[in-house]
Amino acid sequence: MQETKQWDLIVIGGGATGLGIAVDASKRGYKCLLLEKNDFAKGTSSRSTKLVHGGVRYLAQGNIKLVVEALRERSYLLSNAPHLTRIQPFIIPVYSYFLKWFYGIGLMVYDLLAARRSVGKTNWLSKSTVLNAMPSIRKIGLKGGIRYSDGQFDDARLAIALAMTAHDQGATVLNYASVTSLKKEKGKVVGVEAELELEGTRVEIAAKSVINATGVFVDAILDMDDPASPAMVMPSQGVHLVIDKKFFPGAHALMIPKTRDGRVLFALPWQDHVVIGTTDTPLDSISEEPVALEEEIEFIISHFNEYNEKRIDRKDVLSVYAGLRPLVKSTNADNTALASRDHTIMVSLSGLVTITGGKWTTYRKMANDAVNNAAFISKLPAVKCSTKNLRLHGYTSSVRYGDFLSSYGADADIIQQWMQEDPMLSVKVHPNHEYRRAEVVWSVKMEMAMTVEDILARRCRMLLLDARAALEAAPIVARIMAPLLDKDKDWEEEQVTQFRELATQYLIHVSE
Secondary structure, three states, X not given: OOOOOEEEEEEEOOOHHHHHHHHHHHHOOOOEEEXXXXXXXXXXXXXXXXXXXXXXXXXXXXXXXXXXHHHHHHHHHHXXXXXXXXXXXXXXXEOOHHHHHHHHHHHHHHHHHHHHHOOOOOEEEOHHHHHHHOOOEOOOOOOEEXXXXXXXXXXXXXXXXXXXXXXXXXXXXXXXXXXXXXEEEOOEEEEEEEEEOOXXXXXXXXXXXXXXXXXXHHHHHHHHHOOOOOOOEEEEEEEEEEXXXXXXXXXXXXXXXXXXXXXXXXXXXXXXXXXXXXXXXXXXXXXXXXXXXXXXXXXXXXXXXXXXXXXXXXXXXXEEEEEEEEEEOOOOOOOHHHOOOOEEEEEOOOOOEEEEEOOHHHHHHHHHHHHHHXXXXXXXXXXXXXXXXXOOOOOOOOOOOOOOOHHHHHHHHHHHXXXXXXXXXXXXXXXXXXXXXXXXXXXXXXXXXXXXXXXXXXXXXXXXXXXXHHHHXXXXXXXXXXXXXXXXXXXXXHHHHHHHHHHHHHOOOOOO
16 A cells, blocks of 8 residues: 555445445556455445345336346356355245235246346245245145245355455455545545554555445545535344244245335345344434344344244344445435435545445446446546456355355365364364364455454354354454464453454343
8 A cells, every 4th residue: 555656546445335346446457445444344245134136125116227237246246256156045935826926927027037147937836845845834824935046145255255356456455444534635535544443553545536435334424525415325224133044944045025114024044044134224323333123123033933833032043133224315214115225326526436325236336337437537547347257256166155165265275275284273163163263364364354353253154143152252263363463362352352242232132
């Protein structure tokens, strides 16, 4: 960073959109710097429903353009990152013959819109076929079901793959680098001032263009540019519960097509657990660590129990996590479930480019649009986007999604070699989870993991899958990290304390 006098692009924000922009810009040959205040994908981008999808719900809302765009982007992502994505079959159980035809025809339209990019044909299922695929589903009144297919992925691991891909293409990406102000000349943005947390220093960085890709926090950057700027985002909270797969056995995901708030609800097999979600709760304020509301937790449990005979209650929830959607502000502020998931780009009078909205599946298209705008405004040489077929870091066609070390793709061979050379590195950090000590070392050395939270929340997903196990693993992870980062015992204890405070928010309180 210090060797470059002026960057073509500075990207503020290290979530899906910002990282996608860094990949796109660097692939075009632009000198690109990405600055992330916390860790990559710390916010919304690590707290999704884990779906790479066109959006069946958006089809019901009549947003054909978004569905077609997302289905196209789904095919690119499945092709470019097979180590982090896979095709997931879904079943909608139906309890009336009318709904069986209604949803079946709707999903066939979904298939038609995907055209040659379809990942599986929709078909009607008999009652017995549904029960074979979903043995715990409510049997009383069941008329059958509809099966369709969509994509699934590991969101935080994909974010790390994007960061590494951007680096491979020549970009510079920094976590724990907070932008504190925008630098201007004659009313135009010409760079930023940033605080490098780990070094404890402030730096001024020059750039031809600056892109604000900070998700729900875009308004804070807009205020740096113009304190009078109107709010661009209305935040919406989505909550997910994680349970043991014994409550919902089988390889198929459940889709509940209509809940009381107008959303769909999913129960998805994911990393040997089941993720249930999500909610859509409008919020007046935002935070870096959103907390699930009691009514959201009860909403998910009650809806799941309506459809599943193996009922769950609060004590069965292994982890609860909440994320904030950066929905573009509209007149429909009372019902965020109906708000558009399209992305929006705004270019300020100062030349600051802001992008928000959208969803994980369309991150590449969002990046393309943002870079096009930034390049035009700052008069960079015109270069077309070429990420459509860009294989993401770790790409390999021989690794199956979900297998041990599969999320590292081609890099898994190196980690395997480390474990062979040092058997201690093959020891699990927790007996109930596959994550090994070698992966901690890899994450620190190769993936810029700086804290215990970086490891247990995003490099591996233990905090989201099993918060109590993550709490138990924290001291071991801190002990492995300390010498790699040249830290002492005090740092270890401080990290464990901080992680304990965080992890308690992922646990549901159960009254005696």
